[in-house]
Amino acid sequence: MLGAMLDETGKLVLRECPKPLVGPSEVLIKVLASGICGTDLHIFSGKIYGKPNIIRGHEFAGKIIEIGSNVKGLKIGDLVAVDPNIPCGNCYFCRRGEIHLCENLKALGVDLDGGFADYCVIPYDRAYKLPNGVSPEEGAMMEPCACALHGVEKIQIKAGDTVLIIGGGALGLILLQLAYIHGASKVFLSEPVKEKREIAKSFSAYTFDPLKDDVISEIKRLTGVGVDVAIEAVGKADTVELAINCVRRGGKVLIFGVSDQREILNISPFDIYYKEITLMGSFVNPYTNSRALELIANKRLNVKKIISHKFPLREIHKAVEMGLSGNALRILIVWEDF
Ligand SMILES: [Zn+2]
Ligand SMILES: [Zn+2]
Structure with a gap:
């Protein structure tokens, strides 16, 4: 599969990567829509440091195609949006309910492989089932919302x-x-x-x-x-x-x-x-993902108007260039459903 990441010099590159394996508490997602965030643009232009050799992309949605043995409440074929942030649950901040300030916070697309790839493996508790009528493209807007x-x-x-x-x-x-x-x-x-x-x-x-x-x-x-x-x-x-x-x-x-x-x-x-x-x-999104998704599902938040461009993964460099021009709103990398 293809994945977009920074190389050792900080340059965005597309590389052939192995399809990830699913652990017992994980699900494998066929990524269908993945947003390019302003933070990604800062990283791609060198304004913020980004770890090399990690597949970027932290605002994404897709279809579950494989599930681990411990997974509950999800099945193959479910469309889900992803909360990329994975707190440890055990540090000073997590124990006070401030999971987004976790000292050991890991994020998909930042510290772990993320959504600018054909497939991505995620902990199943980071998946939010898309309500009826919410498309994967709208689902990819859950995280920023x-x-x-x-x-x-x-x-x-x-x-x-x-x-x-x-x-x-x-x-x-x-x-x-x-x-x-x-x-x-x-x-x-x-x-x-x-x-x-x-x-x-x-x-x-x-x-x-x-x-x-x-x-x-x-x-x-x-x-x-x-x-x-x-x-x-x-x-x-x-x-x-x-x-x-x-x-x-x-x-x-x-x-x-x-x-x-x-x-x-x-x-x-x-x-x-x-x-x-x-x-x-204000930093990231503690305990707000499911409510953001409800606002999208109930048409209280219009995210369709905010998606201005769509590109396939192989054209991610063009997409980033468009993002850096400052004239685009949200740019999505999209895949055809299968
Ligand atoms: Zn973001
Ligand atoms: Zn923690």
């Missing part, structure tokens, strides 16, 4: 809050929908690419073009005091600073975007103190 859901829940958007989302990429557009699901009265979204702003408008966002609009003064003008909650979904220091400058006194800022590990914030501690700002981060 679950990450966004964790973020929105962590920052605690209240009914009636005004929310600013900075960045209208795939995750920005998911966060936008989730902000409304959580009761936001008005969601603003700042994004330079017109096509992305148009999709945001179709989800009832009030949009800004940060290349033309003065976002801070527009937010002040439209809200009077600043937004209650700002979510940074770009992954840059200057957009985090923008988020901090757009919240009201007592407002909350969520750093959701994955930034270059070398980025440094230039913010005034006095402002944080005097404005009594809460600054928070």
Whole structure:
């Protein structure tokens, strides 16, 4: 089978790999759809370190074609989405219910072979059966939606809050929908690419073009005091600073975007103190996958609109190039069902 991984020099390569063997508590999946995440793009472009010789891809769904002897509740032929994160269950953090902060966290597509391959073996408790009517392509969106859901829940958007989302990429557009699901009265979204702003408008966002609009003064003008909650979904220091400058006194800022590990914030501690700002981060998706999948299944979250391109695995380099151009939303690697 084919698998996409980094070589020793950090270059993305497609290699012929052996089809994996199934352990007693594992299932073998024929991968059908696998998303290219912004984090993958950072790794492929060298902004974040990635382990070599591991098949990448951590947002995927497929069909079970083999099951281990200890597997319960799943059968051959089931369509499943995958939670790529595997906590140890035994460390300081796991024992306090913060499994995503696990000291020994292993992730499929990061530390273990993942979904940019024809087949992938996963622990069976990481599989989420797709509800009726949910396609593998939508299933591949479970993981990013679950990450966004964790973020929105962590920052605690209240009914009636005004929310600013900075960045209208795939995750920005998911966060936008989730902000409304959580009761936001008005969601603003700042994004330079017109096509992305148009999709945001179709989800009832009030949009800004940060290349033309003065976002801070527009937010002040439209809200009077600043937004209650700002979510940074770009992954840059200057957009985090923008988020901090757009919240009201007592407002909350969520750093959701994955930034270059070398980025440094230039913010005034006095402002944080005097404005009594809460600054928070959100990492991956503890206990949010099944609810994210329910939101997709019940058409509360529209992920179809967010999938902008599809490529076969052999064209993954073209797909990555498209992703790095900044004009795409979610790009999926897809396989024909068999
Ligand atoms: Zn991801
Ligand atoms: Zn742990």
